[in-house]
Amino acid sequence: MVGDGAEQHADSPMRVVIRISRFLPKPERPRRHSNPFAKDDAKQEPAFPRRKRQRGKQWVQDYPMRVHPQDTILNCLLSIKRDSDPTLAFRYSCGHGMCGSDAVSINGTPTLLCTATVGEWAKTPVPLSSGNEFRHTGVTTGSVDASIPVTTSDAGPASPAGADESLAAPGNDDGGDAGPDRIIELAPLPGFPVQRDLIADIDPMLEQIKRMKPYLQAKGLLATKADGAVDVFEYLQRPEQLHRYELLSNCIACGVCEGSCPVYAGGEAFIGPAALIMSSRFINDSRDGATDQRLDDIRQADGIAACQSVRACSRHCPKGIDVGEEMWRLVERSGGAQG
Numbered sequence: 001m002v003g004d005g006a007e008q009h010a011d012s013p014m015r016v017v018i019r020i021s022r023f024l025p026k027p028e029r030p031r032r033h034s035n036p037f038a039k040d041d042a043k044q045e046p047a048f049p050r051r052k053r054q055r056g057k058q059w060v061q062d063y064p065m066r067v068h069p070q071d072t073i074l075n076c077l078l079s080i081k082r083d084s085d086p087t088l089a090f091r092y093s094c095g096h097g098m099c100g101s102d103a104v105s106i107n108g109t110p111t112l113l114c115t116a117t118v119g120e121w122a123k124t125p126v127p128l129s130s131g132n133e134f135r136h137t138g139v140t141t142g143s144v145d146a147s148i149p150v151t152t153s154d155a156g157p158a159s160p161a162g163a164d165e166s167l168a169a170p171g172n173d174d175g176g177d178a179g180p181d182r183i184i185e186l187a188p189l190p191g192f193p194v195q196r197d198l199i200a201d202i203d204p205m206l207e208q209i210k211r212m213k214p215y216l217q218a219k220g221l222l223a224t225k226a227d228g229a230v231d232v233f234e235y236l237q238r239p240e241q242l243h244r245y246e247l248l249s250n251c252i253a254c255g256v257c258e259g260s261c262p263v264y265a266g267g268e269a270f271i272g273p274a275a276l277i278m279s280s281r282f283i284n285d286s287r288d289g290a291t292d293q294r295l296d297d298i299r300q301a302d303g304i305a306a307c308q309s310v311r312a313c314s315r316h317c318p319k320g321i322d323v324g325e326e327m328w329r330l331v332e333r334s335g336g337a338q339g
Helices: 073-083 203-211 239-243 256-260 273-283 291-298 323-333
Strands: 014-025 056-067 103-106 109-112 182-187 194-196
Touching (some): 103 256, 273 323
Parallel strands (some): 014 182
């Protein structure tokens, strides 16, 4: 992931091109008014709705920049939106890896924008076989270093007038290092419908999590003292009981595991690892009284049985959860994958 020579100058600015897969949705047609006297025969939504094909304009756009290796990619996008292209759309909230709202695909790997640094993800472009030219496609803002040939793969909307020239021609300020800019490729999170640019619609994942009833369902027995007051000490847990689910409770529903899963991202009928992790968090909670029902829920055809144990979901969890191992434990707990 680290570009050649990036580790040698950890504090010095480096030339990068932020290459973004952009998407502008096609405006929806206004719905026709239905007959108010007609019978409402709308069918119930299926548990796993079919993903709709997105319609709109797609193109690739390059943003040359000079940044420090320790700068986060989120900061790069904020700089682009503030100084160069206000039309760029992406999602973020806390900016510290706590909310999970800024998950995207970086160089083909799902991860969080706010925790990914330029030095970690910048890569040298692959040279073409014809000579010393490099693959460097897309529409760019401002002018580009003349030493780097640029070709347009798909013409998108024109760049806004008055684009900040400080983001372009990164070698003009102090000469820069020799060779081409390093590339960071950004795309929406795989496996989800795209709303615009880097913003993915994660509602399908949230609906699947909601389906698993991600809240404590107590056994209904309220312990009381002799005077009728609630005995709160009856609900304390031993450290080993807390340890069984404590790490699972750190899940921030960012969707990185779902975007990494070839089954979920491939469009198969699979509830997804995020919903199963949320269910496992309560299955392992000694205070929860709905374990049997939860196990029945994950035994459905699109539940744990659809998991193919690829374990790609474990590679980049920002909270350090071994999602693949937890999936295997659920298989054992539920009596094995059901056909």
